[in-house]
Amino acid sequence: MNCSEILNNGKNFLKKNNIKSPILDSELLLSKVLNKTREDILLNSNHILKKHEINRFNSYLLRRQLNEPIAYILGFKYFWKYKFVINNSVLIPRPDTELIIEECLKYLPNDKSKKILDVGTGSGCIVVSLLKERSKCKATAVDISRKAINVAKTNAKLHQLENKINFINIDIDKYKSNNYDLIVSNPPYVSSIEFKRLDNDIKFHEPILALSGGSDGFRDLRKVIVKSKKLLKINGKLVLEIGHKQKNQCTKILYENGFYINKISKDLSGKDRCIVSSRL
Ligand SMILES: C[S@@+](CC[C@H](N)C(=O)[O-])C[C@H]1O[C@@H](n2cnc3c(N)ncnc32)[C@H](O)[C@@H]1O
Numbered sequence: 001m002n003c004s005e006i007l008n009n010g011k012n013f014l015k016k017n018n019i020k021s022p023i024l025d026s027e028l029l030l031s032k033v034l035n036k037t038r039e040d041i042l043l044n045s046n047h048i049l050k051k052h053e054i055n056r057f058n059s060y061l062l063r064r065q066l067n068e069p070i071a072y073i074l075g076f077k078y079f080w081k082y083k084f085v086i087n088n089s090v091l092i093p094r095p096d097t098e099l100i101i102e103e104c105l106k107y108l109p110n111d112k113s114k115k116i117l118d119v120g121t122g123s124g125c126i127v128v129s130l131l132k133e134r135s136k137c138k139a140t141a142v143d144i145s146r147k148a149i150n151v152a153k154t155n156a157k158l159h160q161l162e163n164k165i166n167f168i169n170i171d172i173d174k175y176k177s178n179n180y181d182l183i184v185s186n187p188p189y190v191s192s193i194e195f196k197r198l199d200n201d202i203k204f205h206e207p208i209l210a211l212s213g214g215s216d217g218f219r220d221l222r223k224v225i226v227k228s229k230k231l232l233k234i235n236g237k238l239v240l241e242i243g244h245k246q247k248n249q250c251t252k253i254l255y256e257n258g259f260y261i262n263k264i265s266k267d268l269s270g271k272d273r274c275i276v277s278s279r280l
Pocket residue numbers: 090091092093094097119120121122123124125126142143144145148170171172173186187188189209210211220223
């Protein structure tokens with residue numbers, strides 16, 4: 001069987017199983033099997049596959065049929081300007097979260113050495129992207145999940161930042177070190193009702209610890225805000241990712257905890273997604 005034939009089989013199989021992007025997914029899975037780019041494969045569509053390559057491709061198709069996200073099967077995801085290793089212990093980095101990077105960078109001058117804390121680091125995509133842009137900064141990244149911390153450490157190493165980021169496996173509630181210039185967090189913020197409505201790809205495959213923000217969706221946002229009040233320097237910045245319906249309640253919690261709201265930004269689809277505030 002050649003590339004063109006196997007891609008056609010893959011496409012038909014995924015389509016029949018209601019997978020949303022059957023052509024792209026088949027191409028990505030074959031590129032993983034052959035360790036070649038999609039372009040290379042399409043340019044050499046007559047290339048004959050070996051038996052073990054066909055078997056591997058078919059095993060990936062079966063995983064995709066069960067709604068496993070393509071990023072977990074591939075084992076990586078691009079975020080900001082970089083490639084991140086991922087597995088099902090961490091949230092798949094989202095393009096919307098790149099907004100957080102843009103906002104943080106505005107408060108991290110190129111020539112200054114600022115102290116950053118990333119709460120709920122997951123794959124480490126936020127903290128690694130920030131430190132790649134700001135070589136003078138130093139950071140701590142915490143996560144309640146030991147497995148997530150291991151993935152984040154792998155990514156820090158991949159991007160030669162292992163000496164600049166201190167990774168700690170801890171619940172933010174128990175974290176004590178203070179004096180940060182900037183705290184950034186994309187905490188779990190999905191409410192119980194919204195959780196039930198999530199796509200199967202997300203609901204059954206991404207870690208619940210990374211998604212569920214308790215019954216109202218504010219359990220962890222509240223924790224991060226209350227804790228940041230203690231951990232930030234005066235006038236230090238708190239940059240939060242929020243759910244698109246959480247702006248009003250989140251603003252209220254920030255005011256109650258002595259923060260000034262600097263800015264609320266919208267994501268790529270025009271929804272409120274990021275709040276920047278300052279500790280007064
Ligand atoms: C939405 S994910 C964000 C992952 C990554 N920062 C990103 O933006 O892709 C939230 C992360 O917070 C972690 N987390 C949840 N509760 C926590 C807590 N109480 N303390 C520290 N980390 C927590 C989860 O394990 C998960 O990795």
